[in-house]
Amino acid sequence: MIRSLKSGIPLFLSLLLLGTAGKDLSAQNGVPGGTGDFLSGLFPGIYFTSYYREWLFQEAARPYWAPTELENDARILALRRPLFLNSDIIAFYGHPSSPNMGILGRYELPELNSRLNALTEEYNTANGRRGVRKALYIIYGTVQPGGEIGYIPDAILQSYIRFALERDMLIFIDHQIGRYDPLESLKTMLPYLHYPNVHLALDPEWRTDKPMRRIGSVTGAEINGAQKIMAEYLAKYRLWGERMLVIHQFHYSMIQDRSDIRTGYDQVTLVHCSDGFGGPALKRSTYSYNAAARNMPVKGFKLFYNFGIPGAGYDDPLLSPEEVFALNPRPCLVMYQ
Numbered sequence: 001m002i003r004s005l006k007s008g009i010p011l012f013l014s015l016l017l018l019g020t021a022g023k024d025l026s027a028q029n030g031v032p033g034g035t036g037d038f039l040s041g042l043f044p045g046i047y048f049t050s051y052y053r054e055w056l057f058q059e060a061a062r063p064y065w066a067p068t069e070l071e072n073d074a075r076i077l078a079l080r081r082p083l084f085l086n087s088d089i090i091a092f093y094g095h096p097s098s099p100n101m102g103i104l105g106r107y108e109l110p111e112l113n114s115r116l117n118a119l120t121e122e123y124n125t126a127n128g129r130r131g132v133r134k135a136l137y138i139i140y141g142t143v144q145p146g147g148e149i150g151y152i153p154d155a156i157l158q159s160y161i162r163f164a165l166e167r168d169m170l171i172f173i174d175h176q177i178g179r180y181d182p183l184e185s186l187k188t189m190l191p192y193l194h195y196p197n198v199h200l201a202l203d204p205e206w207r208t209d210k211p212m213r214r215i216g217s218v219t220g221a222e223i224n225g226a227q228k229i230m231a232e233y234l235a236k237y238r239l240w241g242e243r244m245l246v247i248h249q250f251h252y253s254m255i256q257d258r259s260d261i262r263t264g265y266d267q268v269t270l271v272h273c274s275d276g277f278g279g280p281a282l283k284r285s286t287y288s289y290n291a292a293a294r295n296m297p298v299k300g301f302k303l304f305y306n307f308g309i310p311g312a313g314y315d316d317p318l319l320s321p322e323e324v325f326a327l328n329p330r331p332c333l334v335m336y337q
Helices: 011-019 036-040 045-061 069-080 109-126 154-165 182-187 190-194 220-236 280-291 321-325
Strands: 087-094 131-143 149-151 170-175 198-202 243-249 268-274 299-303 333-336
Touching (some): 087 109, 170 243, 182 220, 198 220, 220 243, 280 299
Parallel strands (some): 268 299
């Protein structure tokens, strides 16, 4: 199926055609660059004709669903746009292989996407003129007894990344650190930044060798170091686009020397996410404590569904989208576990 020339002509080709406006091309048998004065230009006409015909052949050979060059360029530009400029991000959180670690592991991807569509519609109604982007927030490294880390199989993670790429969705991969160094933990996730929709996260709660018994922590210097490592990796491999690094906090001890944290690392946006389950009063109190850290101006907020799992915490009741956006400062990233 031949694609429309209007939607598929490369930019330099369009400019070249404009440059011939007003010339008498009647002697060229209807093909620009065939014969006549056009050959005397800086761009050899015979080469142009050959290229143009080859390009037409390639366009005709594209499957009807394949994007044109301009459509590909538009997609790249969309990925490069500032993430929070005109939209908020709504995410489902969890581990693909565990129904007890969040909503993400309770449904297959098509059903998960359908439920996320419905939720983002609610947020789209609540946020006025701002748009909404969907995201999947995946636990990549899960803390085990003794602080060991179990990693998600690469094939599973790749399937989620591809699913998201095809639907203009973002992916967050989250490392729980365990007994390991947070900067070394971050480095295990860096190769996934080669996917333009992937962002990273560290969860200080689980930086411990006694998970579920001791709340872990990171330092301001370690958070700065993580941002620096991300920025250097993006520059080294010329990976364009803004990328987020999310840091979770629900207890004052989870981030030591919080005032030492700085932002502004090239291409890296630090997101300070308010975590923890409970009733509305406790949720707002935790968020207020995080809001006091003005050196991390971009905020996130996490909510917990009640799936009836024995011993698992949840929000009772869940804050509505309108109540979430009433928090001050308004969170830009909202996730549901």
